[in-house]
Amino acid sequence: xxxxxxxxxxxxxxxxxxxxxxxxxxxxxxxxxxxxxxxxxxxxxxxxxxxxxxxxxxxxxxxxxxxxxxxxxxxxxxxxxxxxxxxxxxxxxxxxxxxxxxxxxxxxxxxxxxxxxxxxxxxxxxxxxxxxxxxxxxxxxxxxxxxxxxxxxxxxxxxxxxxxxxxxxxxxxxxxxxxxxxxxxxxxxxxxxxxxxxxxxxxxxxxxxxxxxxxxxxxxxxxxxxxxxxxxxxxxxxxxxxxxxxxxxxxxxxxxxxxxxxxxxxxxxxxxxxxxxxxxxxxxxxxxxxxxxxxx
Numbered sequence: 001x002x003x004x005x006x007x008x009x010x011x012x013x014x015x016x017x018x019x020x021x022x023x024x025x026x027x028x029x030x031x032x033x034x035x036x037x038x039x040x041x042x043x044x045x046x047x048x049x050x051x052x053x054x055x056x057x058x059x060x061x062x063x064x065x066x067x068x069x070x071x072x073x074x075x076x077x078x079x080x081x082x083x084x085x086x087x088x089x090x091x092x093x094x095x096x097x098x099x100x101x102x103x104x105x106x107x108x109x110x111x112x113x114x115x116x117x118x119x120x121x122x123x124x125x126x127x128x129x130x131x132x133x134x135x136x137x138x139x140x141x142x143x144x145x146x147x148x149x150x151x152x153x154x155x156x157x158x159x160x161x162x163x164x165x166x167x168x169x170x171x172x173x174x175x176x177x178x179x180x181x182x183x184x185x186x187x188x189x190x191x192x193x194x195x196x197x198x199x200x201x202x203x204x205x206x207x208x209x210x211x212x213x214x215x216x217x218x219x220x221x222x223x224x225x226x227x228x229x230x231x232x233x234x235x236x237x238x239x240x241x242x243x244x245x246x247x248x249x250x251x252x253x254x255x256x257x258x259x260x261x262x263x264x265x266x267x268x269x270x271x272x273x274x275x276x277x278x279x280x281x282x283x284x285x286x287x288x289x290x291x292x293x294x295x296x
Contacts, residue, residue, distance in 0.1 A: 004244030005292060007237040008253025014234035016260025018079065019095050020268050021226050022086045025219055034080040035200045036219065040227025041075070041235075042193010045186040059187050063179070066172055071191035074165030075231075076199060082158040088151025091265045096134050097155040099258035102126055102251045104163045106291070109170060109247025114295070119248065122291030126255060129283030133262070136276035166254070170247040173239060181239035189232055245295070252291040255284050 018037075025033055049056070059067065085094045103126055106119060173184065241250050259281060266273055273281065 004241040008241035009256045011234045011237035012256025013260045014230045015257040016264050017226055017230045019091050019261035020264045021222055022083050024222050033083045035196045036223035037226045038076055038192045038196035040223050041189045041231030044232050045189025049186050067187040067191040070169050071188050071195055073161050075192040076195045078158050078161040081154040085151040085154035089148040094155040095261045097159055099130055101163050102254045105166045105251025106248040108167045111246045118294040122287045125283045125287030129280040132276050132280035136274055167247050170242040173242045181236055184239050185235040249295040252288050255288055
């Protein structure tokens with residue numbers, strides 16, 4: 001259990017980077033942000049698969065289909081709508097909305113043998129932390145974010161997409177213990193890269209700019225960082241955790257994504273959290289601890 005918990009927390013720390021990446025790529029369309037990140041993830045995964053072609057297992061047709069479907073829910077589709085929500089309404093509120101994922105994953109992924117009463121302390125602490133953080137985060141200025149309403153819809157879509165991914169991906173890995181976290185990550189990565197290219201061919205020409213001919217050195221560095229860090233490495237950590245933890249406990253590890261996303265945002269803005277925000281962080285942490293104890 002300890003190795004799974006540490007892997008889940010590491011995945012959250014890496015995923016937190018995606019909340020500041022759009023702020024480093026000002027002026028770039030959300031679709032291009034998602035494509036740049038996932039083409040890197042897919043290309044790196046493809047290199048690893050080719051390098052281990054003779055020694056590593058290859059996916060069956062059903063496994064490839066599952067990887068393709070989950071890649072849309074957990075990567076291409078999810079990050080596309082999340083990046084657009086951040087463009088439309090800033091970083092803080094989308095981070096908080098995504099921060100409710102652990103609650104929904106816990107509700108949907110509870111093991112049959114675990115009593116609801118055992119989950120209530122961790123669930124209550126997480127919800128209380130979200131409420132306090134929502135109270136402490138200022139609402140974006142309407143003049144700065146005129147499309148905040150649209151951003152809210154996109155943030156909710158991202159919430160639904162990744163919640164389903166977390167539950168279904170965990171269930172798939174539990175049913176296929178013979179597939180390693182690394183192999184599944186590579187298969188997901190190739191599927192993600194292909195769907196990202198497909199999205200670009202369909203809608204990329206309608207974005208604010210063309211991705212490939214005009215990509216700058218800074219943008220390439222950001223794409224590589226989030227593609228390999230928040231893409232491949234985070235997925236390895238997450239799939240490793242999903243094989244060793246129940247979906248409900250693994251869902252609690254996503255709280256670390258919220259914590260790190262807010263931390264990176266505070267660092268970017270050059271400010272420290274306020275009193276309510278510190279209290280919310282404490283409640284989040286206690287919620288994780290309570291959930292771990294309930295699953296022992």
